[in-house]
Amino acid sequence: MSHLESSTIHIQDPKSEPRGKFGDMKAVKVMGSGGGAVNRGLAVFDFILRLAALAAALGAAIAMGTSDQTLNFFTQFFQFHARYDDLPAFSFFVAANAVASAYLVLSLPFSIVSIVRPQASGVRMLLIIFDTIAVALISAGAGAAAAIVYLAHKGNNKINWGAICQQFGSFCERVSGAVVASFIAAFLFIVLVLISAASLRRN
Template identity: 80%
Template sequence: MSLHESTTITIQEPKSETRAKVGTKNVKFLGASGGGGGGGGLKRGLAIFDFILRLAALAAALGATIAMGTSDQTLNFFTQFFQFRARFDDLPAFSFFVAANAVASGYLVLSLPFSIVSIVRPQIGGVRLLLIILDTVVVALVSAGAGAAAAIVYLAHQGNTKINWVAICQQFGSFCERVSGAVVASFIAVFLFILLVVISAVCLRRN
């Protein structure tokens, strides 16, 4: 009878060890899954920063659009029928600048809901991939508009004697100040867009 009992004890010991090993594996698995919360918190923080940057870029792009689109100055000589006038649409580069920044402003408004989705569900990579593609396209568009306008603003301030381009900012001071501020605001928007692309790239890498 005692021999039978010892045999029973020998069978139970491996079972207890097996259960202990299974329990240890379960604990390790739960610990590994719980550690992923830190990555989710980082991505949510980046998504919040992304939303703030989009609001700042919207303010810069919209400000550049309004400042350039309302730039207009008229110089009166002798009578009101003999005038010199400077408007943004007199130069195609300025018209393209207004169009590019207006498109960027509209895109930023439409992208805000997607940015909010990234805050609520940071693990969704499809939304972030869409944003990085569109952000890159808008960076190229706004950079082209800002660069073209900056070249015209430089000529308006400095002129070019080789091609008889006369500097007009001495006469149209208010006009030049307005368009110069618009160009600066547009380059700020470009810088913010670049930061948005970097943030999206970091989030996609962590996925």
Template identity: 60%
Template sequence: MDSSHSVKESGDIVIPVRDVKSSKSSKGVHPVNIVSSTTKVDHVPHVAGWKRGVGIIDLILRICAIIATIAAAAVMGTTSQNLPFFTQLFQFQASYDDFPTFTFFLAGNAITCAYLAFSLPFSIVCIVRPHIVGARMLLLVFDTLALALTIAAASAAAAIVYLAHNGNPNTNWPALCQQFNEFCPRVSGAVVGSFLAVAILVVLVFLSAALLRSN
């Protein structure tokens, strides 16, 4: 409240003096909201940790795919069987290189295995720096190409293995596995290993796409 009092000056002149207290009403003054950035700061390490965990899974899956493709290529490349016919001078032989499809299968899995081995450093970089985009995009593109190559090789070889096991009476194609009882199980196992690598590559492609989408 305002208060006033009189001050007597010389000559008996009374000068009224008013003391004015400046007061600001709190009405109409909007409070300042201070938004804490703690939630956002805490969210960044959480996202980085999630991406780093997915990157570790990516690295483990790549190692598993390397094992699958190198095993498939090695088994196919060492598959051969001889069948004696009357004497040792006349023999039936079955080898992987007698079938162009099996040769393509061997080359396709070997190429995929070599690519996966070279991709390991890039996968490690993505673990150390989970927010990097260039390396992850590179892995996504080449993983897709490796997937296409591997699934083509495995599918073509699977068709030949099916004919070797069952034959085709309409075209007079005999079931070779009735005679070559060692050759067929080995090529069948190689095809199974290649399809296992295909499944792993599918997961790798989805993981890379998910990580890129979250950036």
């Protein structure tokens, strides 16, 4: 009588294997760390852009606020004088860029928090709200000043507005540079808003 040999294949239940669980958890953790690295990179870029925007806005406010030129004709008692506060648009420009600079200084600690905790959506939401307000403020100031600078360079014969930059060359160069710096700051604010929006979407 022949004996039939039988072989048994043991199949282990995947649910009873703890290594499978840890392996899945590890895979998920690796994927999560990759997303966190991207958010952290965006947060670092955000911090750098805030420093650049601070330099541009503060430089614009200082350049406009210190713009002053005096022309002497015949005697020292007969003078033509040009200052930024002679025009309300320039005064508003200085105030807008000063407020934006102060906000950027206050926002730096929040930007650092976003680097340390890239998944913190509350901080990013706060920044995107105030960044949008800053875009509107600094764009309004830059736009108002740009209109005056254009008239100073080109003039307007219909309203008898002469091109004063022919006489006040140093004054016009200074205020023109301030307006350009302010528009750069406004552009950087727009990029900051886009970065915050991208980070919120990834979260």
